[in-house]
Amino acid sequence: MTELLVSELVTNAIRYGRPPISLRLIRDSGLVCEVSDASSTAPHLRRARTYDEGGRGLLLVAQLSERWGTRHAADGKIIWAQQRLPAEP
16 A cells, blocks of 8 residues: 555656655654655646546545645645554564
């Protein structure tokens, strides 16, 4: 699941953002994946039609994460997704 979240967020940054692009994973009570880029354009969740080749990335992120969002930074934006971590044995 984490791999899919990272893949979707990084792919969106490459396709729609501007360099530099960075990835940060933060482990706390959960796992937060942050992807930043130099574009100030915020992403929007949309529903792809049946035959659309794209448009499902943020929908997948929303469904697979506990929470997700965007925050603006001085040099662009950060899109993040938070997951629950499995309990340790």
